[in-house]
Amino acid sequence: MFCEKAIELIRELQRNSEGQLPAFNEDGLRQILQEMEALYEQNQADVNKAKSAARSDLIPSIKLRHCCLLRNQRCIMAYLYDRLLRIRALRWEYGSVLPANVRFHMSAEEVQWFSQYKKSLASFMRSLGGGAGLDITQDMKPPKSLYIQVRCLKDHGEFEIDDGTVILLKKNSQHFLPRWKCEQLIRQGVLEHVVS
Amino acid sequence: ENESMSDSLSDDCVSQEEDVMTPAELISKLEEAWLNEKFSPELLENRSEVVECVMEQLTHMESNLQRVKKGDAKASVHRMEIDRIRFVLSSYLRSRLQKIEKFFPHVLEKEKSRAEGQPSLLSPEEFAFAKEYYANTETYLKAVALKRMPPNLQAVDLLKAVPEPCLDSFVFLQVKERQENIFVEPETDDQREYVVDLEEGSQHLMRYRTIAPLVYSGAVQLI
Numbered sequence: 001m002f003c004e005k006a007i008e009l010i011r012e013l014q015r016n017s018e019g020q021l022p023a024f025n026e027d028g029l030r031q032i033l034q035e036m037e038a039l040y041e042q043n044q045a046d047v048n049k050a051k052s053a054a055r056s057d058l059i060p061s062i063k064l065r066h067c068c069l070l071r072n073q074r075c076i077m078a079y080l081y082d083r084l085l086r087i088r089a090l091r092w093e094y095g096s097v098l099p100a101n102v103r104f105h106m107s108a109e110e111v112q113w114f115s116q117y118k119k120s121l122a123s124f125m126r127s128l129g130g131g132a133g134l135d136i137t138q139d140m141k142p143p144k145s146l147y148i149q150v151r152c153l154k155d156h157g158e159f160e161i162d163d164g165t166v167i168l169l170k171k172n173s174q175h176f177l178p179r180w181k182c183e184q185l186i187r188q189g190v191l192e193h194v195v196s
Numbered sequence: 197e198n199e200s201m202s203d204s205l206s207d208d209c210v211s212q213e214e215d216v217m218t219p220a221e222l223i224s225k226l227e228e229a230w231l232n233e234k235f236s237p238e239l240l241e242n243r244s245e246v247v248e249c250v251m252e253q254l255t256h257m258e259s260n261l262q263r264v265k266k267g268d269a270k271a272s273v274h275r276m277e278i279d280r281i282r283f284v285l286s287s288y289l290r291s292r293l294q295k296i297e298k299f300f301p302h303v304l305e306k307e308k309s310r311a312e313g314q315p316s317l318l319s320p321e322e323f324a325f326a327k328e329y330y331a332n333t334e335t336y337l338k339a340v341a342l343k344r345m346p347p348n349l350q351a352v353d354l355l356k357a358v359p360e361p362c363l364d365s366f367v368f369l370q371v372k373e374r375q376e377n378i379f380v381e382p383e384t385d386d387q388r389e390y391v392v393d394l395e396e397g398s399q400h401l402m403r404y405r406t407i408a409p410l411v412y413s414g415a416v417q418l419i
Contacts, residue, residue, distance in 0.1 A: 029340075029341065033341070033344050033345065036345055036346055037346065039346075040349075073345060073349050074357075077337065077352060077357060080336070080337060080340060080341060081333075081337070081357075084333065084336070088297070107340070109336055109339055109340045110336075112336070113336040116332040117329070117332060120324075120325050120328040120329060121325070123321075123324070123325075124293070124322070124324070127320075127321040128247065128251065128289065129247060129250075129251030130248050130251075132251050132252075132255060134282075134285070134286065134289070135286075136286040136289045136290050136293070139282055139283040139286040139287070142280070142283050143276065143279040143280055143283055178275075179279075180279060180282075
């Protein structure tokens, strides 16, 4: 039946809920585009027949095919756009460098869209407050306390805090650090917030 | 809490209209803008002048803090205040940016059809971002799918494809200036329209569309 592959594409995204990004389904996309091409060619042929031979009985099937074309177009747009929104959410979750397993699931064009999005966001944040700049991907939660206890989950090397002190983030070491300096490292899985 | 927040804001800030705001007023302006933006379904007018003043204050407070001795108890109180203000500011700018991304074709359309002299919805940097976001997304959709479709299906009207903000959603609000004869449209077919008076200080749950003009004028505060 027409449009079945398009629905399958949408279902695939829905199955991967909570912002997960499945591999880009280039094959599925190509199959839908092929179906669209076939529908379009049949319609062109029927339209010509309807005009030249006054075959008004062909008009309902032309209309049906056109609706299927529109539906396919809409499903493809929804698939692509929803993926962009998931990729966008990843920028806020992981920072500007995405983990390899996520990048692996993105198409070349999605990587391009993402790098442009990063650029736009960065220049937006740089130009805030008349050029003073503010990183709004930080401070995601209201501050409850100034310092938090964190445990290091992997070797991260040296890390400078505001007052110029440099500490070494070594695996399994524990530190008492300014909360806002740790936020991103926690999201990246370098540090873990120790809640006693 | 408000008071302690503003104690350490020392210089008065001069807004664009050249009236002098005290630090306490500035922070409460930021909080108003923040809550309104957080709870309104649509993007509100930009408040760049408040954002700029608050950022100036933050820089000022940071540099004051550098001069305080390490381990001073006062320093950590000030640090906490800076962190709080920065959170409110970032959260405010984030909710605006989220709406710009969510409704980008509509936001740009509104900006385009704005009459001269009417205040701009977007700050210059938000406008630049929205335009780039639109171009980037359109280019992407064209390259990946649209240009591979039949000739009559190669264009998509993003204004129709991207959902509009739902102005009929309900919001909580607190009245700051008494209002008379607010016209409330019926919610269902068997209801009739009616008018209400909103007393100062009272709280209500109403449809956003009904009170949107009062949010713009500052007569009510979304909570």
